[in-house]
Amino acid sequence: MEAKGYSFMRQTSSIVLRxxxxxxxxxxxxxxxxxxxxxxxxxxxxxxxxxPSGSGKTTLLNLVAGLDRSTKGEVTVHGQVLGHLSEAEVTRWRANNVGFIFQTYNLIPVLTAFENVELPLLLTSLSRRKRREHVMxxxxxxGLEKREHHYPRQLSGGQEQRVAIARAIVTDPYxxxxxxxxxxxxxxxxxxxxxxxxxxxxEFQKTIVMVTHDPLAAARASRVLHLDKGRLVDEVIQETRVSIAS
Amino acid sequence: MKYFTYIFRNARRNPIRTFLTIASTGICLFLMMILLAFFDMREDATKANRVFNRIITMNATGFAGMVPIGRVPEVSRMEGVLAASPYGWFGGKYHDETMPFAQFSVDADSVFKILNEFRVPDSQLADFKANKDGAAIGRRLASDRGLKIGDPLPLKGDLYPVDMDLTVRAIYDGPSNRNLRMCLFHYEYLDEALKKVTMSSAYGGSLATDSARTSGNAGMIFIKCKNADVMPSLSKKIDDLYRNSEFPTRTQTEEAFGKMFSDMLGDLQNAIYGIGAAVVVSLLFVAGNAMAIAMRERTSEVAILKAIGFSKGRVLFLVLTEAILVAGLGGALGSLGCKALCDVVDVAKYSAGFLPVFYVPWRIALLGLVVSLFVGFASGVVPALLAANSSVINGLRKVV
Structure with a gap:
């Protein structure tokens, strides 16, 4: 018998995939x-x-982040059904609700740390002074307030990722x-x-969805979900491993 | 304005590519400005001649045909004529200059009554009239060659088999848009020299009597009329008078005479406009290619921008503005640079008297700038649309 997708339901859910x-x-x-x-x-x-690679982790992440649309089913984030939004609306929604952190940092090399972090704020109506306050x-x-004038090439990998995280949180996304x-x-x-x-x-109550291959990174999460061939097959809550198959 | 930092930094991200794009746009527009200004200015100069109420009589067959000198006094006596002078192109060489200046044989007594926009000090004018070997030269010509009153001005005959050993007797001045690089000398001085040569055994009388280069040829007749109203009837009267003669004439206004030169360049003008259009199109491809490469290199960056909330329209705006900025810089350097250069450097000096003055009018410089902005827009529109419509997922795939 073909296995059906497993459900992982929480009581106060803000991301719901059906x-x-x-x-x-x-x-x-x-x-x-x-x-x-x-x-x-x-x-x-x-x-x-x-x-494993090709299991659908990144696709799932993209659906939750509003970067992609599901072929069938419904994705609801913070009460908003993403499938109901037009492309322009979902772009605006992302700008207000989602912060992105990538493996290769993806900073704009021609902009300083400050300017990279400021980038999402350019889409808002904040004044220059307010934008500066938020960025700082x-x-x-x-921990990089003293590196605001540094370009990505003048930063280490870890510092670049910190700048990327600052860019992700500067709009205070959900x-x-x-x-x-x-x-x-x-x-x-x-x-x-x-x-x-x-x-x-x-400290800031950000909901985080992280894709990783690193068990040590996953161990930091409050919950770990395993995917294989597009299906959720396993769940670990904190340090209690729960076998879905059982 | 808040996106300017991003656009500007991206524009100079690859300095060599940006420099080459700016340079190619700038150089092409610089050359286009020269060509367009040349035609535009000729038209301007032609129209400017309207106010002087002058007509020009030449041989009906063209410049090579003869206009007997005896017709000058005949025309002078006609009703409505204030003054008339022979006006023959000498085309001699000054020292070893390959691009000399315009030289005309004229009637010293009447020429400055006809060319009354020029000013000559009375004493110099009297000297010029009194000395048969005298020459009246323009202020710019004097300044270019360092000539002053009393200096010798030897002209070696090129079209004519005679040399003119002239002496500067007068320096005329006038409005800056008029030809201040001419050399005017006595018609009689040339005619006497030609008579000697024609009769000389060295030439064996080889110059046929109907040749325009023999003595007795006025070249053209420059006529100052009392007012504009008499010009059409006077022109007709002159041509009617000589219609059945050995040397029929064609008389036209100075404006029409200038236009005749422009018309002679008509096909060339069209060819140059065609080449100009081809240059703009090729420029468009060069700039478009540079922009397309730039955007291909930034696929993942565009994806990031779109992921963090930049809309299609905003991405389109960023890319287009960058393309317009680069091409516009090239255009500004090429068109405004050309104008500035032509305002500072006297280009007409190097035109062998063909151009009295040369400048790039503002409307031509601004047209160049607009063309460059159009090139920027047109070269950026395809890469911008591709970037705006690119998939975020595909863009991130390179790095995710």
Whole structure:
């Protein structure tokens, strides 16, 4: 019998995926990526997604972040059904609600740390002075307020990722999505970045959804979900491993 | 304005590519400005001649045909004529200059009554009239060659088999948009020299009597009329008078005479406009290619911008503005630079008397700037649309 997607429901859910199915079309080929997936993530939860390459982690992350649309099913984030929004609306929604952290930092190389962090604020109507206040606050949180004039090439990998985190939080979004945030970092620096994410989750109540291959990174999350072939197959809550199959 | 830092930094991200794009746009527009200004200015100069109430009589077959000198007094006596002078192009060489200045044989007594926009000090004018080997030269010509009153001005005949050993007797001045680089000398001085040569055994009388280069040829007749109203009837009267003669004439206003030169360049003008259009199109491809490469290199950055909330329109605006900025800089350097250079450097000096003055009018410089902005817009529109419509997922795939 074919296994049905498992449901992971929380009581105060702010991210809800219902029967989400996602497929990609490459020429005449149809490639299913996520199958009948149900998932709930509580407000302020720190969720790690693990699984082998091609298991659908990043696709799931993209759906939650409003970067992609499901083929079937419904994705609701913070009460907003993303499928009901037009492309322009979902872009605006992302600007207000989601912060992005990527494996390769993806800072704009021609802009300083300050200007990189300021970038999302350019979309707002904040004055120059207000923007500066917000940026400096974000840089202070990540411990780089003294590096505001540095260009990405003048920063270490860990510092670049901190700037990327500052950029992700500068608009005070509700949700942070991180795709392999420590994938390019050494163990010590990765630990610092994970400390920072933990801080954002604990102190600032940010809901975090993180994709990682690193078990040590996943161990920092309050919940770990394992995907395989587009299905959720396993869940670990804090240090209590729960076998879904059982 | 708050996006300017981002746009400006991106524009100079690859300095060599940006420099090359700016330079190619600038150089092309610089050359275009020269060509467009040349035609525009000629038209301007032609129109400016309207106010002087002058007509020009030449041989009906063209410049090579003869206008007998005896017709000058005949025309002078006509009703409505204030003054008339022979006006023959000498085209001699000054020292070893390959690009000399305009030289005309004229009637010293009447020429400055006809060219009354020029001013000559009375004493110099009297000297010029009194000395058959005298020359009246323009202020700019005097300043270019360092000539002053009393200096010799030897002209070696090129079209004519005679040399003119002239002496500067007068320096005329006038409005800056008029030709202040001419050399005017006595018609009689040239004619006497030609008579000697024609009769000389060295030439064996080889110059046929109907040749325009023999003595007795006025070249053209420059006529000052009492007012503009008499010009059409006077022109007709002159041409009617000589219609059935050996040397029929064609008389036209100075404006029409100038336009005739422009018309002679008509095909060339069209060819140059065609080349100019081709240059703009190729420029568009060069700038478009540079922009497309720049955007291809920034695929993931565009994806990041869109991920963090930059709308399609905003991405389109950023890319287009960058393209317009780069091309506009090139255009500003090329068109405004050309204008500034032509305002500072006297280009007409190097035109062998063909151009009395040369300048780039503001409307041409601004047209160049607009063309460069259009090139920027057109070269950026495809990369901008591609960037605006690119998939965030595909863009991030490179790095995620």
């Amino acid at each position: 029967s989400v199915y996602k497929e990609y079309r490459r020429d005449e080929f149809v490639i299913p990526v996520l199958a009948d997936l149900d998932l709930e993530v509580a407000e302020g939860e720190y969720l790690a997604l693990m699984g 606050t974000a840089l202070r949180i990540v 949700l942070l999505v991180a795709d392999e945030p420590t994938g390019d970092l050494d163990r010590t620096t990765a630990g610092e970045i994970l400390d920072l994410l933990e801080l954002l989750n604990r």
